[in-house]
Each structure stands twice: as structure tokens, then as C-alpha cells.
Amino acid sequence: MSAEVDSWKTSFPCTRAEAEAIDAGELAIDAVLMTTEEVEDDVERWRLDAYTEQEPDAAMIAALRALAPSAAGVAPVIEPLTDEDWVAMSQQGLEPIREGRFVVHTSAHPVDAPEGGRAFLIDAGRAFGTGHHATTSGCLRMLDAMADRAFASVIDVGTGTGLLAFAAAHLWPEARIVATDIDPSAIEVTQVNAAANRIGGVDLVVADGALSDAITAQAPYDLVIANILAGPLVSMAPELAAIADAGATIVLAGLLETQRVQVVAAFAGCGCTLEEFDRRGDWTILRLRAGAARYVPSTPPDPKGRDGWALDI
Structure with a gap:
């Protein structure tokens, strides 16, 4: 048939x-x-x-x-x-990509892990983040470059396929890692990919934004990753800063180079400073440091996760 x-x-x-x-x-x-x-x-x-x-x-x-x-x-x-x-x-044309110690491949193009590194099987499908887009591969490079740092609590906001959360789990196996996405199908894809890559210990959360109870209950995070789009990054700057520990590292992607100033300004307004950016074609990946300002709930958070937060400096 x-x-x-x-x-x-x-x-x-x-x-x-x-x-x-x-x-x-x-x-x-x-x-x-x-x-x-x-x-x-x-x-x-x-x-x-x-x-x-x-x-x-x-x-x-x-x-x-x-x-x-x-x-x-x-x-x-x-x-x-x-x-x-x-x-x-x-699967057509998706040759394996290599970023530092990581290689990402599809079922159609299997490849062995590099010595001392890790290979991830991520098939294209319902969720964004196979590693072949400049934003995702740029984030992999950014994470790989921080391998000698110590992170105890990591969150990947807008996880898509789970790839960046998996990379964090490989680099910091003792860390508490949360992967969240607004799309339930993305979390389903991440569950499948986690099983295929034998990744355990990643807490998966379906959430609109970063202030749901399941996310704030484990805050603050000393590494915040958000590979989404410039508009959501700007609007979510206060809540991403809210869950970041003082001095935490924040990795942002999904923005065009022409949008970099706008995104950096939004986070600067929340006490974050730009430390590095990596331009890849039209796209740019940012690494920022969270300031000493802390966001604390002034009232119990709204069920939607956005109300009741006040800046405590």
C-alpha cells in the first residue's frame, strides 16, 4: 500500500x-x-x-x-x-559537524567519537537543533571552550533536540542540568535523543519562559544557555537574569549580527555584561556574565510564571 x-x-x-x-x-x-x-x-x-x-x-x-x-x-x-x-x-546533506571535542551526526552518516570527545546522534525531525545551524554549532564551540570551568547548575532554555544540554552533561557530569522548551514535542524529541545517546540525569521541563515553578525551584543556575530568537531573548532578559546566579555565565544564540546590540542592551539593563561574541555568517553567539543584581520573588509567582518578581540589588 x-x-x-x-x-x-x-x-x-x-x-x-x-x-x-x-x-x-x-x-x-x-x-x-x-x-x-x-x-x-x-x-x-x-x-x-x-x-x-x-x-x-x-x-x-x-x-x-x-x-x-x-x-x-x-x-x-x-x-x-x-x-x-x-x-x-x-537526512539528505546533513554531513557530520565537528566543534571542538564534539561531533554531531545523523543516522544516515554515522561517525565515531573523536579521541577524548563525544559523538551525538541527532536526527533532523520535529525540533530545531541538529547542530548544523550556525547558532547551534556556535553554542557547541562556546561550551567546548569553557570545559575547564566548573559549573554546578546548568539550564538550557529552548532546548529543541536537547543537544546543548547533552553537551553540558558531557562536560560537567556532576552538574544539575535542566532542559526546557515551550513546545511539548521538543521535550518528547529530547527524551528520544537522550535515550539514543545514553544521556541520563537531565531534568526535562515543558515551560513558557523561565519562571515556571519547576525551573525556579532549582534556581539559581551558574550557566544559562538560551538558543532561541532575538525577540524572545529581549523580552525574556529579566527572567533569564532572574534565574542566573550572581556572576553566572549566560550563553545566548538565535540572533542575527544586526540584532546583537539590541540583545546586549536588554541584558545590560539586567546587570549583565558582554564577555565574548562569535560571529558565524549572519548569526552571532554571545557569552555574558550576570551581575551581582539578584531577582527575588516579591509575591508568589503567577501561575503563568511572569508576575510577582522584583529586582533586589
Whole structure:
């Protein structure tokens, strides 16, 4: 019996300039858009892929074609996709990545651990964080560079696949480690990955933000990791500072280089100072030190975890 079609992929050739001009946030197109460099350093050989739940109609094809004028007269390639197709696609091209003592690989590309290091099996799937994105690999490098430090309490906020929490567990096996995510499916993925990589002792928490009871009960943390996005990092700066011990290390990622000043300013307002940043292409990873200011609950925290906190300097 053939697998059931659950989505569609429509592809057009495009140029790099056309790919960079696409702003999905401003387009009234009901599709997930991706652009890919097909030939390295060839600005004319890029591809636009659009993923839709329904088979694309003439209006959708016309809207997509308008994004790639260079493809005028070229027929789109339209493919039905099944669950099996998505699994196969998710593993294509994901060669193992190496950062310091860590190597991250998928089932399709198994690899041995480096001497004195650790290999992690992280298949692409429902959660972000295979190690192949610059933000995640940059965080791995940042953690690896701190291997000679001593951390007793670590939290990974927005854990995704659990990879950064696993790296912390390898570097500081005696530490208390919490991995949290707003998405329950991410925590489910982390549980699967923890079992596949024989990782134990990581406390998994589904939470919106950093001030849920399950998180604050184990605060303060002397290492706070948050690989999310710039907007949430800015809005969550007070609560991430709230759970950080005085002088704690805070590693932030998911922000573009153009957003660095804004994120650093938000944390500076909470007493944190920038110690290092690592730029990787358009993305930047930050390492900050928490100040002596401490956030303590002035009233019992709101059930949603955001009210009732006051700054105690």
C-alpha cells in the first residue's frame, strides 16, 4: 500500500539576488519557502522550494513564479510528499559537524567519537537543533571552550533536540542540568535523543519562559544557555537574569549580527555584561556574565510564571 500524500513541494530555479529578496514574513503566500544554493559560489544557480499542504493551483504557481522572474517560461517541478519523503529529505546533506571535542551526526552518516570527545546522534525531525545551524554549532564551540570551568547548575532554555544540554552533561557530569522548551514535542524529541545517546540525569521541563515553578525551584543556575530568537531573548532578559546566579555565565544564540546590540542592551539593563561574541555568517553567539543584581520573588509567582518578581540589588 502506497504512503498517503500529506503535502506538496513546488520548485523553481532562481538567482541568489532573487533568493535574498524574498521576505516570507511580508508575503501573502500560504506556503513555507526555502531557498538553496545549488552550485557553490554560482549566483545564478539557486533554487526556490515552496511547501504547501494542498496541491498548488494556478494562483499559487503564479505567485511563486513572480518571486523568481529569471524562471520565466520554466515549468515548475511539483512533487507530492509523504511522511517517508520528509524523513528521507531531512537526512539528505546533513554531513557530520565537528566543534571542538564534539561531533554531531545523523543516522544516515554515522561517525565515531573523536579521541577524548563525544559523538551525538541527532536526527533532523520535529525540533530545531541538529547542530548544523550556525547558532547551534556556535553554542557547541562556546561550551567546548569553557570545559575547564566548573559549573554546578546548568539550564538550557529552548532546548529543541536537547543537544546543548547533552553537551553540558558531557562536560560537567556532576552538574544539575535542566532542559526546557515551550513546545511539548521538543521535550518528547529530547527524551528520544537522550535515550539514543545514553544521556541520563537531565531534568526535562515543558515551560513558557523561565519562571515556571519547576525551573525556579532549582534556581539559581551558574550557566544559562538560551538558543532561541532575538525577540524572545529581549523580552525574556529579566527572567533569564532572574534565574542566573550572581556572576553566572549566560550563553545566548538565535540572533542575527544586526540584532546583537539590541540583545546586549536588554541584558545590560539586567546587570549583565558582554564577555565574548562569535560571529558565524549572519548569526552571532554571545557569552555574558550576570551581575551581582539578584531577582527575588516579591509575591508568589503567577501561575503563568511572569508576575510577582522584583529586582533586589
